[in-house]
Amino acid sequence: MTETGTVASKATGRDAAHPPSWLAVLSLTAIALLIALGGWQIERRAWKLALIDRVEQRVHAPAQPIPSPAAWPTVSAANDEYRHVSVSGRFLHDRETLAQAVTEEGPGYWVLTPLRRDDGTLVLVNRGFVPSDRRDASTRWDGNPQGQVEITGLLRVTEPKGGFLRNNVPEHNRWYSRDVAAIATARGLDHVAPFFIDADARSQSGSGPIGGLTVISFPNNHLIYALTWFALAFMLAGKLFVTFGGGLFRRKEPWSGFAHEAAGGLDAVARRTGSDAGTIGEPT
Template sequence: MSDTGTLTGKAEGTRGKTARPSLWLTVLSLTAIVLLIALGIWQVERRAWKLALIDRVEQRVHAPAEPIPAPASWPAVTTANDEYRHVRLAGRFLHDRETLVQAVTEEGPGYWVLTPLQRDNGTQVLINRGFVPSERRDASTRQSGNPDGKVEITGLLRMTEPKGGFLRNNVPQHNRWYSRDVAAIAAARSLTHAAPFFVDADAGSQTAGGPIGGLTVIRFPNNHLIYALTWFSLAFMLAGKLFVTFGGGLFRRTRFVHEPEGGPDAAARRTGSDAGTIVEQA
C-alpha cells in the first residue's frame, strides 16, 4: 500500500474515532441533562404553587374576621385550607394556665404568652396573646394587663408546631417550650377540650400592660425562579460540553496537502524519509 493510502486510512480512522463518543459517558451525560431539566421544570411548578399560596394567604389575612371553625369540624382543619384565616372568638382567659414559649421577634428575644381561652361551649382555644421580653416573664409583672372578664379576640388561625424548635425539643416536665405545640401544651395544662390549633391575637386585641400582639410574621421564601434558572443553565452547559466533546468530530474536515518535491515547504513538512502526501485536520 502506498504512503498516501496509509496516511489517508489513518486520517479516516482518526476522524471516525473522534466522532464516535464513549457510550457510558454519553449515557451519563444525557441522563444528567434530563435530570437537570426535570429539576428546572419542578422548580417552575413550585414557583407557581408558592405564588398561589402567597396570594391565598394575603386574601385570608385581609379578609373580615369570621368565627373560628366549629368543634365538629376541627378534625378537618388543615394548613392548606385554614392557616392564617382571620378569625374571631370570645371567652375568658385562664391566666393561671398560661404557657411561655421562647421567641425572637422584632422586639428582641423573649417569650410568646399562650393563654387558654375558655369558651361558653366548654371548649378551650390557645391564644397567643403576644410577646413579652425576658424581664416580664413572671406573670406577677403583668397582672394589670390580664383581663378577668369576658373578652373578644380577633387574630389569625395558626396550626400547631409539634415537638419543638430547631435542634431543641420541648420539655414539658420542666416547663421549657420552644414551639407552640398545641397538643403537648393542652396536656400539660389539663385542657380537656382544646382546639387543635391556636390563634395569634392581633394588635387590636392586646390590653394595656399586656403582651404585645400583632407580631405574626408572614414570610414565604420564594427563590424558585433562581433555582430553576440554575438547573436549566447547568443542563445547557452540559449539553454544550457534550456537543463540543463528542459532536465536533462530525463537522471536522480532513484536508490533503500535496507538496511537490522540491517545493519551498517540502523540508519543513517531511516527517521521515519520504515527503509524500501530508494529512492535516482543517
C-alpha cells in the same frame, strides 16, 4: 515500521479521538435531569405564588368565627392557616404557658393562655410577646383581663415537638414551639381546639403581651433556581455537542493505508505517486 503496524496505529488514534458511548448516555441523562429540576422549580413557583395570594386574601378578610368543634378534625394548614378569625370567652391566666421567641422587639416569650368559651371548649390564644424581664406573670397583672373578652387574630396550626434543633421539654416547662396537644396535656386541659390563635394588636390590654407580631413570609426563589438548572443543562449540552458533534464540521484529511518507508530498505520503492507519496529510494 511495517505497513500492518502503521495501519493499526492510525486505527487506534481514530478510536481514541472519539469518547466512549457511555459518556454520551450519562451526559444526556444529566441534561434530562437538570431540565426536569428546572421544570419542577417552575411548578413550585406557581404553587408558591398561589399560596401567597391565598394567604393575603385570608389575612385581610373580615374576621369570622373560629371553626366549630365538629369541624376541628378537618382543620389543616392548607385550608385554614392564617384565616382572620374571632373568638370570645374567659382567659384561664393560671394555666398560661411561655414559649421562647425572637421578634422585632427582641428575645423573649410568647404568652399562650387558654380561653374557655361558653360551650366549655378551650382555645389556646397566643396573646403576644413579652420580654424576658416580664416573664413572671406578677409583673403584668394589669394586662390580664378577668371578664368576658373577644379576641381577633389569625388561626395558626399546631407546632409539634419543638423548634429548630430544640425539643420541647414539658416536664421542665421549657417550650420552643407552640405545640397545642403537648401544652394541653401539661396543663391538664380537655376539649382543646387543635389550633391556636395569634391575637392581633387590638386584643392587647394594659401592660399585657404585645400582640400583632405574626410574621408572614414565604421566600420565593424558585425562578432563580429554575434558571440555574436550565443554564447548567444548556452548558452541559454545549459541552456534549463540542465533544461528540464538533468533528462533523472539521475538514477530514485523506488517509492512506500505505506506509512511508525511509530510504534504503527493500520496501522503500514507492507504492504510490503524487504530492504526498513516500520517499522513493534506490534498492541496494
